[in-house]
Amino acid sequence: MKTTGLKWMVWAILIAALTDSCTSAQPVKHVVLISLDGSRPDFYMDTSWHAPHLQRLKNEGVYAAEGIQSVFPSVTYPSHTTLVTGAYPAHHGIYYNAPFGGKPGHWYWNESAIQCKTLWDAVKEAHLSSGAVMWPVTVGAPIDYNFPVRRPEEGETADVLSVKYPYITPRDLLSEITQKTGREFTPADLGTKDFAQSKTIALIANYIIQTYKPNLMAIHFVGIDHAEHAHGTDGPEVREMVHVTDSLVGTVLQAIKAAGIEKNTAVIITGDHGHADTRATFAPNVYLAGHGWTVGKRWKAKFHAAGGAAFLYLSNKNDKAMLDSVVAVLKNTAEYRNGDFRMLDRTVLDKMGVNPEVALGLAMKEGITANNRSDGKAMATVAKKGSTHGYDPAYPSMHTTFIATGAGIGKHKNISGMGIKDIAPVVATLLGLDFDVPDGKLIPGILKAQ
Numbered sequence: 001m002k003t004t005g006l007k008w009m010v011w012a013i014l015i016a017a018l019t020d021s022c023t024s025a026q027p028v029k030h031v032v033l034i035s036l037d038g039s040r041p042d043f044y045m046d047t048s049w050h051a052p053h054l055q056r057l058k059n060e061g062v063y064a065a066e067g068i069q070s071v072f073p074s075v076t077y078p079s080h081t082t083l084v085t086g087a088y089p090a091h092h093g094i095y096y097n098a099p100f101g102g103k104p105g106h107w108y109w110n111e112s113a114i115q116c117k118t119l120w121d122a123v124k125e126a127h128l129s130s131g132a133v134m135w136p137v138t139v140g141a142p143i144d145y146n147f148p149v150r151r152p153e154e155g156e157t158a159d160v161l162s163v164k165y166p167y168i169t170p171r172d173l174l175s176e177i178t179q180k181t182g183r184e185f186t187p188a189d190l191g192t193k194d195f196a197q198s199k200t201i202a203l204i205a206n207y208i209i210q211t212y213k214p215n216l217m218a219i220h221f222v223g224i225d226h227a228e229h230a231h232g233t234d235g236p237e238v239r240e241m242v243h244v245t246d247s248l249v250g251t252v253l254q255a256i257k258a259a260g261i262e263k264n265t266a267v268i269i270t271g272d273h274g275h276a277d278t279r280a281t282f283a284p285n286v287y288l289a290g291h292g293w294t295v296g297k298r299w300k301a302k303f304h305a306a307g308g309a310a311f312l313y314l315s316n317k318n319d320k321a322m323l324d325s326v327v328a329v330l331k332n333t334a335e336y337r338n339g340d341f342r343m344l345d346r347t348v349l350d351k352m353g354v355n356p357e358v359a360l361g362l363a364m365k366e367g368i369t370a371n372n373r374s375d376g377k378a379m380a381t382v383a384k385k386g387s388t389h390g391y392d393p394a395y396p397s398m399h400t401t402f403i404a405t406g407a408g409i410g411k412h413k414n415i416s417g418m419g420i421k422d423i424a425p426v427v428a429t430l431l432g433l434d435f436d437v438p439d440g441k442l443i444p445g446i447l448k449a450q
Contacts, residue, residue: 028408028430029264032209032256033218033423035083035135036245037076038225038389039271039401040233041067043242050239051246053253057269057403062413062446067399069419070273072352072361073306073390074398077108079272079420080136080220084119086424086437088353092116094137095355100304100313105153109167111141119216119424122433128215131208134201135220139167145208147173147201149220159187177207195244198223202248206255213259215431219252221245228275232385233397266407266430270423271400273389276308276366280381282340283373284310284362287329293322294374301326303362305370307390310341312360323359330362335379340365352393353439363392393419410448418443 036043044054045065057063071082071089073096081087081094089095093115098107111118114137123130124142131145132138138148146169151160168174174185189200198221205219227241249269256265284303288294293301301322303310314322330336330343344352344361354361364370368379369388391398402418408430421440428435429442 027264028266029215030213030256030261030407031216031266031268031427031430032252033083033216033427034249034252034267034269035080035218035220036224036249036269036271036401037220037222038228038273038275040274040397041065041399041401043246043401044403050243053246053250054269054401054403057267057405060412061403061405062410062415063404064399064402064416064418065414066396066416067274068270068402068422070389070393070398070400071420072349072354072363072393073309073311074273074393075306075390076225076272077136081108081114081118082420083270083272083423084135084218085114085116086421086428086435086440087116088421088439090350090353090356091438095311095357096304096306100311100357103154105151105156107149107151108137109139109148109150111138113137116438117435119427119433119435122428122435123216123431126431126433128431129212130216130218131205131212131214132218133205133208133220134222135218143169145169145173145212145214147204160190161185161187164190173204177204180211181207192223192226195223195241198241198245198248202251206251209252209255209261210259213261216427221248225275228387230386232277232387233275235385262406264407266409267405268423268426269401269403270420272420273393274396274398274400275387275389276391276395276397277385277387278369278382279367280340280379281369281371282310282335282364283371283376283378283380284330284341285372285374286376286378287333288326289374291325291329293326303370303372304358305372307388308364308366308369308392309390310362310364310370311355311358312362313357314359317357317359326360333378340368340379341370364390366391366395366397404446408448410445413445415443415445 043049043051044058077097078089078094081092085092094108120141120143129144132143133147136149148167150164150167152163190197223241227238231237302313342363349361425437425440425442
């Protein structure tokens with residue numbers, strides 16, 4: 001009897017230990033991916049910024065003290081596409097915010113422009129659910145609950161909310177929120193007064209999380225970037241916007257808890273690029289226009305600006321003589337001699353994963369932004385305080401946020417050597433998706449050891 005009793009006691013201990021192990025190692029069923037546009041690592045590394053939620057999550061989770069690298073150009077639409085593909089722009093096809101030669105107001109709205117598999121595709125193939133709020137390049141994406149970015153283009157007279165309505169999925173999402181909460185939506189809800197747009201993003205995202213509990217939820221908060229463009233990298237307006245955005249991140253965390261999915265949810269907070277204060281603008285097309293190369297429909301060479309970068313298009317892609325002429329002209333400019341920009345040939349651009357259609361890239365010196373003007377002075381100082389991005393992603397000022405916490409995430413640790421291309425492998429691994437990443441890799445130390 002004593003032996004039998006001892007055996008049962010051993011079995012009970014083993015069962016209890018196994019049960020405890022299974023309970024503590026909660027499976028990951030949900031990933032909430034939050035992008036803070038224009039977010040910089042100092043927001044959570046420097047406590048003078050009033051961002052208690054980011055700073056707490058950084059202290060609890062895996063984080064990048066020096067931030068993570070963007071792509072080139074380090075602008076919003078290519079970056080956000082990299083976040084959900086693990087691919088550089090050369091492979092996913094979203095090269096800038098707005099396509100070269102596109103009509104006024106047109107940006108890369110449609111997911112159909114993406115040339116490789118997205119996380120949305122992989123989630124759908126796995127028969128899981130997804131949600132997204134204000135995520136760029138998601139019009140028409142296979143997302144179950146989607147409030148995409150779409151603004152009026154040339155010839156469209158409707159307000160931004162009306163233009164967006166046909167692309168929301170499900171079509172009655174906003175009316176459903178109104179019915180459940182009594183909250184009516186108006187165009188002012190996507191404006192800047194009283195942080196309306198940021199609050200609307202949080203409201204819709206939190207409703208989707210609590211009501212539908214999608215396996216992948218992506219949220220894009222845009223307010224910090226807007227404040228930096230208007231006021232520079234520091235100042236009261238930017239600090240206030242960081243605080244407001246941080247508080248809205250707090251409401252997302254509360255929504256996860258209220259939905260009852262906290263123990264099964266990983267939260268990843270990242271961004272698309274940093275910011276650098278602007279002191280001057282440079283118009284490389286001024287020099288090309290002086291030689292008659294940019295004129296009308298018969299243009300031969302033309303730069304397309306993207307913040308702190310510009311990219312050369314040739315009407316004849318194989319016209320090496322034209323390329324050599326452009327390089328020779330630029331090398332003879334005062335701006336080149338002063339080090340205001342670097343010229344990047346195709347060998348360098350290929351290593352950076354840049355648009356294969358362009359013959360040459362210009363990487364501007366930090367503080368100088370490129371534009372598409374072809375008249376007036378090539379270089380002009382900027383009187384109004386503001387900041388921008390688009391620069392070489394190796395610049396520390398272009399590094400952006402990375403914090404990961406929750407289910408499936410490893411112990412508190414500072415990681416380095418990561419880029420935004422490495423986010424998709426983390427999400428795919430957490431959710432067990434069948435997803436081949438073109439350029440990203442799974443950085444050791446982020447995920448909990450299996």
